[in-house]
Amino acid sequence: MITNNVITNGYYFLKKLLLYQPPSDPPPFVLEETPDNKPSKSDQVTGELENSFQNLETFLRYANRVIAFLTKANMSLSQGQYSDKTKNLKIEYQALEKQQSELEPILLAYQSGQGVTGERSLSTSLEENRQIIETLYHLPLNKDIVFREIDIASDPLVKTMAVFIDGMVDTKIQNYAIFQPLMLLGSDQRRLYDGDLVDNIIRKYLPTNQVQRVVNFAKLQEGINNGDTALIFDGVAEAILVNTKGWEHRSIEKPSTEPTVRGSQSGFTENLRTNTTLIRTIMRNSDLVTELFKVGRRSQTTVAMLYMKSVANPKLVAEIKRRIQGVCTDDLESSGTLIQFIEDHPLLPFPQSLSTERPDRVGPHLSEGRVALIVDGNPYIHILPVSFFTFFHASEDFSLPLPIANFQRILRFFGALIATVLPALYIAISYFHVEALPTQLLLTIAGSREDIPFPAWFEVLIMEISFELIREAGVRVPGILGTTIGIVGAIILGQAAITAHIVSPAVVVVIAITGLASFTIPEYLMSSAIRVVRFLLLLFSIYMGLVGLATILLWLTVILCSMKSFGMPYMVPIAPRTIAGFDVIVRGPVYSQNQRPDALNTIDQKRQPQISRLWKKKQPAEKGDEE
Amino acid sequence: MRFRVAVIIMLFVTSLLITGCNGAKELDDVAYVLTIGVDAAEGDQLIFTYEVAIPRALASESPGKANLKATVDFVTVTAPTLTEGRNLLNSVLARAPNLSHVTTFVIGEDLARKGLTGFLGMTMRLRTFRGATDIVVVNGKAKDFLMQNTPEEVLPSRWFQAILSTGDDTGYYLRTSLHEFYVRLKSHSGSPYATLMGINPLNGEGRSSGPAASNDNVQHDYLPKDIPRTGGNPATVVGTAVFKGDKMVGMLPSEETRILAMLLGNYPRGFMTITDPLAPQHSINVNLRLGRNPKIDVNISDEHAIISINVFLKGYLAGIPSGINYESAENNSILNQQISEMVRQKMLLMLQQTQELGADIVDFGYYLRPKYATAQEFENLHWDTLYPNAKFNVVVTTHIQLTGLMHKTAPIPSEKMQ
Amino acid sequence: MSFKNDRMGTAEGIALIFTMTITTVFVTLPSEIVEASGELGWLSEIASDLSTMAMLFLFIYVLERFPGDLFHVSTCLLGRLCACLISIYYVIMFFSVAILLLRDFSENTLFAALPELDFHSAVGWYAVSVGFILYFGIEGIARAAYIILPFSAGGMILTFVLLFPHYKPYYLFPWQGTGITNALIKNGVLVATNAAAPLLAVIAKSFQSIRVLRAAAIFGLGGSMLIKSIAILILIMVFGTSTATERTLPFFEMTRLISLNRYIQRIDSIFIMLWVIAGILGIAISLYMGLYLITRLVNLPTMKPLIPLVTLLLAQFSMLPPDSASVRALESILVKGYFLIGIYVIPILLFAATLLKEKWGTKCASE
Incomplete structure (x- = not known):
């Protein structure tokens, strides 16, 4: 046949390879940004209908009960046994009478007007x-x-x-x-x-x-x-x-990866029930819903989804539920695995959910309208959706006085900036734009480099990699030895490298500051992501100097801006601009945090009234007020 | 999809690899030139003196040792252009010369008198030089100046930057950047000027140059080579080189430079010595500064320019060798008058000198700009031809506000004076 | 079909317009304006921007009555043929803006940042960067532009402030420069410095509401007008007209002049990052507009396969002019001729058609 030879096959193969096929995926889930918060009139009508429906159901149940009683009475009376059974019937009759008095229409209408x-x-x-x-x-x-x-x-x-x-x-x-x-x-x-x-x-x-x-x-x-x-x-x-x-106390330990100065010291455990309990001890509210799912065909791992029913956006809850139920796999290792199954961009290094082992961190997020996911057997609880800026907020930010908390926050953002660009900036300037350095500094660095047998980028790479090695070793080596290796290793290695003329002191300083700065980021996953990005920036600044650096930074910004965390734009509330509580880079005073995050589009947008310090508007305590 | 992504990434990486590193240079593969001296040679040739830093000397372990070693090396080449000079420098040095850290251009007097257009054209087009680079003229050869300059600083470039930035302590020299020089050169009014430097013979001799005001018997108007001094670094910075167009036409000594600074509104403070009005054999020290920017008004009538200048000085008393009580109200006004009159006369003398040179270094034409509607009208005025015949109308007011740490001077009893 | 469900707000609108119109400050244009208008160059800039803003308001007037994007609106106002012609015109216009920017910024990179870079590498680098970010759609680009906006505006304002010691206010006189009418009309209104401003109408559908368009026109174009005219004002004050006209990259020269003390000087390389980012964003946005119009014109389901092809083509085009002088000449032909149609003729045409339609009371089918 003509249609089935090498040439046509090759042609079809190439065609299949090169021709654009539009993706068949359905459109991605996007959390709508402009909510219609006010309940519309039709909602009120349905509300009324629902109330009367419930009333009728109540009546129906009562009627059924009366029928049951009557049959019973009929039976016992027809059997002619009087003594004990009649007494019981009397008790039951009294109960029915009581209930009937409750069902009196006026009372009922009043009660149903209140809702449940x-x-x-x-x-x-x-x-x-x-x-x-x-x-x-x-x-x-x-x-x-x-x-x-x-x-x-x-x-x-x-x-x-x-x-x-x-x-x-x-x-x-x-x-x-x-x-x-x-x-x-x-x-x-x-x-x-x-x-x-x-x-x-x-x-x-x-x-x-x-x-x-x-x-x-x-x-x-x-x-x-x-x-x-x-x-x-x-x-x-x-x-x-x-x-x-x-609830369980003894098995709960300090969170090991999220130390805090002022926050609570209890951390999640491997037991799902303990974890839900820990959250419930912080949010003692019947609105807190725990939904359970089984994920993993063979492992049958229990996954709990927690949210505040009256706050969280029902669409978001439905979507997350849909995604969890749509995971079909053999076993579920940890909450991190689950998140990778359900998040929007599993190929990007940036975390799209906040993982924490601190119950006091989950509580506020739940009341902001987010959803928490617990996987049985894993002490890390993921909170979603989150924005990029959440990763730079520490759990104790709101427990510290405003100026101190803000100072620390600014320091953290500055640390993140340094951790991202400093080695790349050093390389770019020393390779392409030496004029930007003050003359004396330049000559000092150049002089100290004279004995070094490697190019500067290699120096930076050596130091970066050995720093990463120290960090990784510190994590793997058990116990106290780990931290010791970290500190001693860094100091000794840096000093030895300088004396051996393998790296110049300037590079050691640059890498040390970078490493230190990367530890100021509270979220482990985010600091890991920044570490990866740092190598990318370094690569391109070796190649193109500041032009390369600027380009990659722009790429990253565009990527971050087009990312979604479970349907919520990742760079919210900056891009897109939404009405933010004063809590993005710096935070406002606690009494001005009146709104829940706009982007979450929660059912109830208000967190606290405009005047949350009611005592401010009242007379101070006077004589006679003491009890 | 995966195939396409892989192809794109491979193409990208390959294109990155084959284009190489786009001129990246290690810090220690570069020779940093800190200062360039330029002199005229025969014909169109120029003599370039490059001061090249030796980074190793700065990076030595103990900072004390660094001072003992030479931190710079001198290379002198003769070449027709700056870039050609750089090429030749490249043949001399093992490392690639980098001129982006040049902070000062040192121009020899002979070249300055020949004209700087060719040289400036080169500096303004190249990315390595920037407008903020200082430009100084040496009363003599730039090469000699750079060689004999033995600064107390670790780096000569540091010396240039430091000494030029302290000029406003006395007003004896004005810092001039390439940008200012060039803008003056290209604009339709005003003449460029540059800081004057020179080598002092260090023989303790030397005398004041420049005309003196009639009521001034304190002669202290110096060019760099004239300062009577011994010891120290022979390099001296004082005075101003005056240009007409791109050619140097004259030099202003220290006091006249100070007057220029006043007229430019760039006179932050400085001690001034004036003749004691009541005891002319003595002199009085005052510290003066501009009370406000000078008020300058230029009027053109019948092709003649009339320039009115109003300068207000204020300051404090610094020393009264004669012991006369100038703190008292009536003496104070005498003193004020004396200072005003002296400054006025000096100013007139200085302006007269620039008129003779035909160089409007104060740029009085600048003040004329708002009086014209369009650029064409202003250009048609040809201010630089009007300036030599301009009439001056100078008013100087002085106000000695403070008397320093002594609020009055008690006389020495007359019997002790005998 | 990602481009069909974009929903952009005021911030994104402002950022798009601002980024697209501010790029001219980084190229030779300020020098050319000073050369043409002399001391009154800043007024030329304001005149040009204000007239563009007025035209944007004509667009907005039209879009208020006939919702949809430019293609849709012109189809229902002027018929399908005219709509096609208008779209083709704008495609060429946005692509030539992209080509000019690509060329200008590649040259800038050679002059100012990496003198030893190969010219083709520079063009290639910009093309690759632009192609890459285009894949993320206009929403991501606009949001990134909004994040970068305060940094670029802040960087420029910082430059202006740091140049304070060099200000010579009388250089702004003689105040009429080369003549008022010359500055206002010939070098102001009749120079299309903001050729890309009609992008608001092109992707009007991607914005949330007409209010957004209005805010973007006022604050985006107004903000860039303020910064651009201040830039020219300060350029004249610092360099004087005769030196200012010599400069290829006036803004870069201004950053080069900054020298506060021994420590803070020669910081111009830091500003490289600023204009590299502004350049890439500018090229990407104008390219997107062209692509969007093409997809609308031939009714394509998506624009993604077009991105690499068109980027490659435009990169080739931008390498065609043999030298900078011919680029300048081409630029001046486009800015003083071709672009004026898109800025003035088409909005007025659409506006007139709207008025007539309203008079006759005919309605337009929505999409």
């Missing part, structure tokens, strides 16, 4: 209470909340529900001091409904140190968020909070 808030008081119906708690904790999304339904041995059985947050309670206390006495040590002969049920249980059957009676959901939530176990009983519009606080 914590201000609502508990219902007598167990089912109703469960519904409300589920809404409050965004179930079924949230996987942290546990409902444990038990029946307390009694006549009639007391249907009870224990509600608590997984990880924040001490299971031992729970098992031995709540479930065991209530379930095993009771007897069917008890008549708990006689008199005050809650009081009965507290006084006689709960051998725990602290209990509290609550009547509304606000208190209930607070207790649950603090690690208490809530016991809710059928037929009683009251609940008991049992003190079962007990």
